[in-house]
Amino acid sequence: MSDINKVLIVGGGIGGLCAAIALRRQGVAVDLVEIKTEWTVYGVGIIQQSNVVREMAKLGVLDRYLDAAYAFEDVGIYDVQGNPLARIPGQRLAGPEYPANVGISRLALHQVLSDTAVELGTQVRLGLSVAAYVDDSHGLEVTFTDNTQQRYDLMIGADGVYSKIRGMLFADTYTPRFTGQAVWRYNFARHPSIDHLATFTGAAGNAGLVPLADNLMYLFSTSHEPDNPWYATEQLAVTMRERLANMGGLVGELREQIIDDSQVVYKPMEVVFVDEPWFKGRVLLIGDAAHATTPHLGQGAGMAIEDALVLGEELFGDGSLPERLQRFMTRRFERCKYISENSILAGEREMARDPAFDRIGLTKAMLKLTAEPI
Numbered sequence: 001m002s003d004i005n006k007v008l009i010v011g012g013g014i015g016g017l018c019a020a021i022a023l024r025r026q027g028v029a030v031d032l033v034e035i036k037t038e039w040t041v042y043g044v045g046i047i048q049q050s051n052v053v054r055e056m057a058k059l060g061v062l063d064r065y066l067d068a069a070y071a072f073e074d075v076g077i078y079d080v081q082g083n084p085l086a087r088i089p090g091q092r093l094a095g096p097e098y099p100a101n102v103g104i105s106r107l108a109l110h111q112v113l114s115d116t117a118v119e120l121g122t123q124v125r126l127g128l129s130v131a132a133y134v135d136d137s138h139g140l141e142v143t144f145t146d147n148t149q150q151r152y153d154l155m156i157g158a159d160g161v162y163s164k165i166r167g168m169l170f171a172d173t174y175t176p177r178f179t180g181q182a183v184w185r186y187n188f189a190r191h192p193s194i195d196h197l198a199t200f201t202g203a204a205g206n207a208g209l210v211p212l213a214d215n216l217m218y219l220f221s222t223s224h225e226p227d228n229p230w231y232a233t234e235q236l237a238v239t240m241r242e243r244l245a246n247m248g249g250l251v252g253e254l255r256e257q258i259i260d261d262s263q264v265v266y267k268p269m270e271v272v273f274v275d276e277p278w279f280k281g282r283v284l285l286i287g288d289a290a291h292a293t294t295p296h297l298g299q300g301a302g303m304a305i306e307d308a309l310v311l312g313e314e315l316f317g318d319g320s321l322p323e324r325l326q327r328f329m330t331r332r333f334e335r336c337k338y339i340s341e342n343s344i345l346a347g348e349r350e351m352a353r354d355p356a357f358d359r360i361g362l363t364k365a366m367l368k369l370t371a372e373p374i
């Protein structure tokens, strides 16, 4: 019988929910606390590549997930005028009957994962976090922010880039850093030509179009924002149009339709990487809490999902708890570090407007690495 019978997950985002699903499938009692009082996410989308489709199959949610998503095969790379540069064929890692890649709205992904976690018996409490804990080596005595207490065998900090649990483990050794860039996003009705992920790249700008559903796609664009400015809502649409000023083709046409300030999602890029084991005693970090990076390789959530899956596999193997958590680290550390460092590198080369930077080569290398078994 396992010594891990009751687990607390802190944070109900993509990583926390996937961990809840993986652990409930092993029969462990799972409590999940989420600080938001309303359990919602913002309404743009996310790219999920072939490794994620494979992991969704292993988590047992693939059919439901695909029903909520837009499946596609290839990634098209274009110049900023929309002229094709390269086509990277998809890899069907979940099996020949399943698609290579997926675009999904964040709301739809949250619904699939939260419905599955709750149906499997995860006990969710909203508007709550951890105030303190004592690790007495036989277990954790956790005090919540409502002053209640519970005992657990393991606590998983899945509380994102500004993780409170990371602060409890490592004080301020690891704090988020602004990279100098931000992302602009806006939803549109899907254009018939966007039946694949289309990225538009060059010294004059970077953007992408991601299909999310038959009638929905989103546009993203990265920009250099040197002093991390704050934009009032009424500045957002006009500033996003300015950032896309050099783009032609379909992106240029869509630019003129960016008129609703309230629909622009602006996000500065912030990164953090815990460069030592992500656990101490009975407390472990996963997802952005341990390794938040920039979206240039479209793998941040992918790494959080892989963390959850590998944890579900390693936590119930042989050996002591530190040995099992160390095996988790061995399978996760270098892979996440590669994604983290190379995503940041791609952003740095964009800011430097480096014409020699081989973005297509990096994308192919990333796809080769993430296709390998974890």
Ligand SMILES: Cc1cc2nc3c(=O)[nH]c(=O)nc-3n(C[C@H](O)[C@H](O)[C@H](O)COP(=O)(O)OP(=O)(O)OC[C@H]3O[C@@H](n4cnc5c(N)ncnc54)[C@H](O)[C@@H]3O)c2cc1C
Residues within 6 Å of the ligand: 010, 011, 012, 013, 014, 015, 016, 033, 034, 035, 036, 045, 046, 047, 048, 128, 129, 130, 158, 159, 160, 161, 162, 163, 164, 165, 183, 267, 269, 286, 287, 288, 289, 292, 294, 295, 298, 299, 300, 301, 302, 303, 304
């Ligand atoms: C602009 C942008 C675009 C991106 N695009 C992609 C993409 O296309 N593909 C991809 O794979 N990844 C992408 N990512 C990365 C991806 O969004 C993250 O890697 C992913 O959301 C990480 O999941 P997580 O569960 O670790 O953290 P989060 O999604 O941040 O979830 C953390 C959860 O914890 C909760 N929380 C926070 N603090 C506390 C607390 N103290 N107590 C309790 N709960 C708490 C939060 O409310 C939240 O619900 C993108 C990121 C950005 C910024």
